[in-house]
Amino acid sequence: MNARDDAGANAAALAAAKAAGFAVGLGDEVLQLKYEVRRFIEAEVEPRSRWIEEHDAIPDDLMQMARDLGLFGLTIPEEYGGIGLDLAGKCAIEEELGRSNYGFSTVIANHTGISSKGIVDLGNDAQKQRYLPRMATGEWVGCFALTEPQAGSDPAAMRTTAVKQGERWILNGEKIYITNATIADVFTVMAVTDKSKGAKGISAFIVERGFPGLSVGPNERKMGMHGCCTAPVILQDCEVPAANLLGPEGMGYVQALKTLTAGRVTVAARCCGIMDRLIERTVDYLKTREQGGHKLADYQGLQWMLADMALARDASRLLTQRAIDTIRSGARGTIEASMAKLHATEAAGKVADTAIQLHGGIGYMRDFGIETVARDVRITRIYEGTSEIQRSLIARELLKD
Numbered sequence: 001m002n003a004r005d006d007a008g009a010n011a012a013a014l015a016a017a018k019a020a021g022f023a024v025g026l027g028d029e030v031l032q033l034k035y036e037v038r039r040f041i042e043a044e045v046e047p048r049s050r051w052i053e054e055h056d057a058i059p060d061d062l063m064q065m066a067r068d069l070g071l072f073g074l075t076i077p078e079e080y081g082g083i084g085l086d087l088a089g090k091c092a093i094e095e096e097l098g099r100s101n102y103g104f105s106t107v108i109a110n111h112t113g114i115s116s117k118g119i120v121d122l123g124n125d126a127q128k129q130r131y132l133p134r135m136a137t138g139e140w141v142g143c144f145a146l147t148e149p150q151a152g153s154d155p156a157a158m159r160t161t162a163v164k165q166g167e168r169w170i171l172n173g174e175k176i177y178i179t180n181a182t183i184a185d186v187f188t189v190m191a192v193t194d195k196s197k198g199a200k201g202i203s204a205f206i207v208e209r210g211f212p213g214l215s216v217g218p219n220e221r222k223m224g225m226h227g228c229c230t231a232p233v234i235l236q237d238c239e240v241p242a243a244n245l246l247g248p249e250g251m252g253y254v255q256a257l258k259t260l261t262a263g264r265v266t267v268a269a270r271c272c273g274i275m276d277r278l279i280e281r282t283v284d285y286l287k288t289r290e291q292g293g294h295k296l297a298d299y300q301g302l303q304w305m306l307a308d309m310a311l312a313r314d315a316s317r318l319l320t321q322r323a324i325d326t327i328r329s330g331a332r333g334t335i336e337a338s339m340a341k342l343h344a345t346e347a348a349g350k351v352a353d354t355a356i357q358l359h360g361g362i363g364y365m366r367d368f369g370i371e372t373v374a375r376d377v378r379i380t381r382i383y384e385g386t387s388e389i390q391r392s393l394i395a396r397e398l399l400k401d
């Protein structure tokens, strides 16, 4: 039986979630799922976090448990077999995912975010029918391929081309650093269809792993985010049926920007969960560790460091909520999303560093797990738009006539 089908357990989960003071304003269903994900993370993911870290892989049975819990279908509409969470719901779950292994949470976050959102938002009926039900169950994993060797912060400079030949598009080019590529079945690929139109000449395509001419390169060895694969995607005369053009021709980049704006808010939400866990662990340690005849918690200098951690986390959460509310209201939310991502990712880096400091030597030890978080969160300042790009986006909006 699926964990989400047990009425008694669901009622208990809901009551516990409310008692734990989980975020105000979320519907009962989201609260209940949030609580179930918390239990799953604590009982199943956290105990295997060290294994994931050391092996740079996720155990198959853990992936299956995530499928059974419905995690792969978080944002896919119910009519296609998903849970159909909106941005607020997704962020509520991202916070829980942030509490444990970053690689594991990234597999889910990427699949349910940038890798399926394009199909949800732009796909036609036939595309939705073919891809979304399988993506909702996690039978098919998605990835999102935008970045290229010469086009990172400026993706509009991409060189991958798509040329129409009869009933097919022929794609040529190379994408790099693509999260989930090694395990993906469905690739949302951006390619230039009309060079003369610049950013408005970039289109999106749904490419299946089995299409002739698509290959995935070796998995990158990374500073953190272990367990979640990142690899290049090579398109060599890759044949894509005309029916797999996603959205109108020339809309790929415009859609990618929208997808990335919402994605930034979810990155911020996950950072809030990461900081929650770091602060909880630090509080426990300060209350139990004694030095110089006192608990560490008695030292005012350390209390102030803890207070700054909580301040950084809470400011991030408020900015994240503002971004959610802005986008929910129908506005683009560019400034709000960029500010939330910028602040939360930088705060998470600082909070992780302070957590190591407050733990002293043990904070530096691999088996203790805090140094892992410090390495993992570093990526959040780079992907889905670097911190510098977020600042530029904010300034550009402010300077607009």
Ligand SMILES: Cc1cc2nc3c(=O)[nH]c(=O)nc-3n(C[C@H](O)[C@H](O)[C@H](O)COP(=O)(O)OP(=O)(O)OC[C@H]3O[C@@H](n4cnc5c(N)ncnc54)[C@H](O)[C@@H]3O)c2cc1C
Pocket (backbone or CB within 6 Å): 143, 144, 145, 146, 147, 151, 152, 153, 154, 176, 177, 178, 179, 180, 222, 225, 230, 379, 382, 383, 384, 385, 386, 387, 388, 389, 392
């Ligand atoms: C682990 C990982 C996973 C990733 N996953 C994906 C994925 O799934 N799909 C995908 O498409 N991409 C993915 N990426 C790519 C990621 O989005 C890019 O790495 C990121 O956008 C930065 O591009 P770049 O690496 O080319 O750096 P560059 O753009 O070369 O930037 C280098 C430095 O210059 C700064 N800079 C660049 N341009 C400007 C500017 N105009 N103004 C001010 N500063 C600037 C940057 O902020 C940075 O500090 C991933 C990357 C990593 C590392």
